[in-house]
Amino acid sequence: MEQRIGIIDIGSNSIRLVVYERTAAGAHRVIDGSKRSARLSEQIDDTGSLPDHKINELIEMINHFRLICAHHRTGLIRAVATAAIRNATNRQQILERVEAESGLSIELLSGQEEAGFGFLGMINSMDIDSGFLIDIGGGSTEVSLFMNRKLIQSVSFPFGCVSITRQFAQRGMLENGGLQALEQMIHLAAASEQWLKNSPGLPLVGVGGTVRSLAKIHQASIKYSFDSFHNYPISRAAVDELFEELRSQTLDKRRKVAGLSKDRLDIIVPGMAILRTFSTILRASNYLICGSGLRDGLFFATRFPERPQLDDPLMFSVTNLAALHPEAPKQHVSQVNRIALQLFDALEPQYPSPERARLLIDTASTLFRIGASIDYYDYSKHTFYLMINSNIHGLSHRETLLCAAIASYKGKNRVRGQVAAYRPMLDEADLQLIARLGILLQLAIALDRSETQAIGRLAAEPLNGKLHLHAIRADGVLAIERKEVDAMAEDFKKIWGLAPVLTLPDYR
Known part of the structure; x- marks a missing residue:
């Protein structure tokens, strides 16, 4: 599989290059791009032809883009042309000259x-x-x-x-x-x-x-x-x-x-x-x-020719963003994600959340650690920045902001400062939701604080003012996890009205 793919789009207004890379961790990203204004539609003469001097300019631009691709050791270049060349009376001559003088075969796309x-x-x-x-x-x-x-x-x-x-x-x-x-x-x-x-x-x-x-x-x-x-x-x-x-x-x-x-x-x-x-x-x-x-469509059709259309753009996007920051320990992140969703599902019947809230906690608990790729210390701050500045496809701008705040949650007061610049997009109910799901994610992180996935099975039950967390299957005494849960119990209770209590399996 080619690690790098170049897409050249010969449009009627501009000519663009995008270079996509597949990283060692399996993520896809754009590593270079270039745009040249061409106005090809404007240059068509009275006979419907593109004049020779404009064809020369076109060939020069394409050769320039080829050099950029060569610099990146791009394994595959796919070049397409659209309406301006499609409608030109000398389109065959244009395509033949471009191929002869640049070495690139141009696909002439139909409408x-x-x-x-x-x-x-x-x-x-x-x-x-x-x-x-x-x-x-x-x-x-x-x-x-x-x-x-x-x-x-x-x-x-x-x-x-x-x-x-x-x-x-x-x-x-x-x-x-x-x-x-x-x-x-x-x-x-x-x-x-x-x-x-x-x-x-x-x-x-x-x-x-x-x-x-x-x-x-x-x-x-x-x-x-x-x-x-x-x-x-x-x-x-x-x-x-x-x-x-x-x-x-x-x-x-x-x-x-x-x-x-x-x-x-x-x-x-x-x-x-x-x-x-x-x-x-x-x-x-x-x-x-x-x-x-x-x-983007050409990229997906080229990279995934068997099934270019995604079933779930959000899942693909979140998985891709996580893979772009592979410093986060995968097994720990998977454990936190699993526990966070389990806690959410256990609380939902008695403490209902807004629609798509489960989607928000799912996304946040998958991406909470990506900021460590910049710096482990205060990684939550970097996670917020990365999530806000990445296209998480499938979420609205408001939902992206909510997810970023949930993933980097460190307390109610800090959230207000963090989202101050975006305040017109959020209301008080949103801030309350960030706190509820943010502290829930912190509890899930606490339940794997040793990052050893020591809890094999967990049962969660809200009852009599407590959130009973029964480790049904566990390796060891969970000393670190118990201490972490105890330390955050008061903060959790302030927001949910429940004190989390972790109990170990009875092996007697």
């Missing part, structure tokens, strides 16, 4: 294949059952319907933010007449796809540069405290407001808009116009921004 890889990248990084997916590229727009995590139908339209800008927006300024003509053109194109109108009320998940920029701009405008745009929800009303605000601005004024990159100043408004028009056609409930897409 359906592009939509399929985009769906795979999205569905492997989000906990969502049904919705529409839209990928607004430079020269094409793919719209897909998925139900119960299965791709039902997709269509690729031969227009994107670059080609639309060229057609309807002079120097990036989309006037009323241009906007009306653009919307009319999209409605006409969508009319032949009746299925687009048959599933109203679903979320519209967006991938690609336009929606990523939209998320960054929106987050900057509301001073959003969580530094991630993946799995970020935005209402249709908020997008409409932002669209009109940006549309009224000159390009010079847009340069000062926080979150908007300079290479999108002219194409952001036409791109958002495409997004809004499809949202109206689909009668979508709201937008969800996805940070994964075509390149």
Whole structure:
């Protein structure tokens, strides 16, 4: 199995490289990436061809990316091209020249294949059952319907933010007449796809540069405290407001808009116009921004060709993050995870928790020790940082924050200081939940403090103001575990109203 895979995506707006690595512990991570603005759709001449000088530039960029891959000893490079080359009348000449002068064979993706890889990248990084997916590229727009995590139908339209800008927006300024003509053109194109109108009320998940920029701009405008745009929800009303605000601005004024990159100043408004028009056609409930897409889908299809779609993105993501920090003793972490879930299940009937609370304690008790990869001392602080700054796919931003606080819990007062910067995302009930699940995790850690998995079987029962912990099968006297449980009993009782008591099996 190749340890490193390079993915080159020759898009209509930009050309991107991502290098993925499989670590010795079996984790996958991105170790390098590069992006070059190309605007290939903009360069097509009157005959529909890509001129020779642009082909030369393309070959130069691909050779540059090949050098980066060679530097990383990348075993496999997969290069794909999308709409700009797909729609060029001289596409065969482009592909032959690129292969001859770079040594790389380029896969020319059909619109359906592009939509399929985009769906795979999205569905492997989000906990969502049904919705529409839209990928607004430079020269094409793919719209897909998925139900119960299965791709039902997709269509690729031969227009994107670059080609639309060229057609309807002079120097990036989309006037009323241009906007009306653009919307009319999209409605006409969508009319032949009746299925687009048959599933109203679903979320519209967006991938690609336009929606990523939209998320960054929106987050900057509301001073959003969580530094991630993946799995970020935005209402249709908020997008409409932002669209009109940006549309009224000159390009010079847009340069000062926080979150908007300079290479999108002219194409952001036409791109958002495409997004809004499809949202109206689909009668979508709201937008969800996805940070994964075509390149991620290509990675999964290349690395796991037999079963590229994940059954459980959260489990894969958590397992992968744990494997990226293998310093944590595996058997100890597994024991703590098992005990934490057992304690949660024992308490749940009498002390019910909110929905998905079990998922939070499961995730937190798997990742609580990853901070030791930075420094063992005060590893909980590093665990919090790593979890907040890693994409834990399948969790919302709020749930990621809750999990990180639970995993690094060291007392109620410390939690308030730790989450102070994110306070608008949490309410008092959330802080109470962090304390309850955090101290529960600390009890599970105490029950394997010797890190020897001495407790083979445990029975937990809340009764008469105590949490009775019976070690049914145990090796030795559990002296360390008993002392740890006794030391934290008072703190546990303050939060749960129960004093934990550990008793040993009677071998007489």
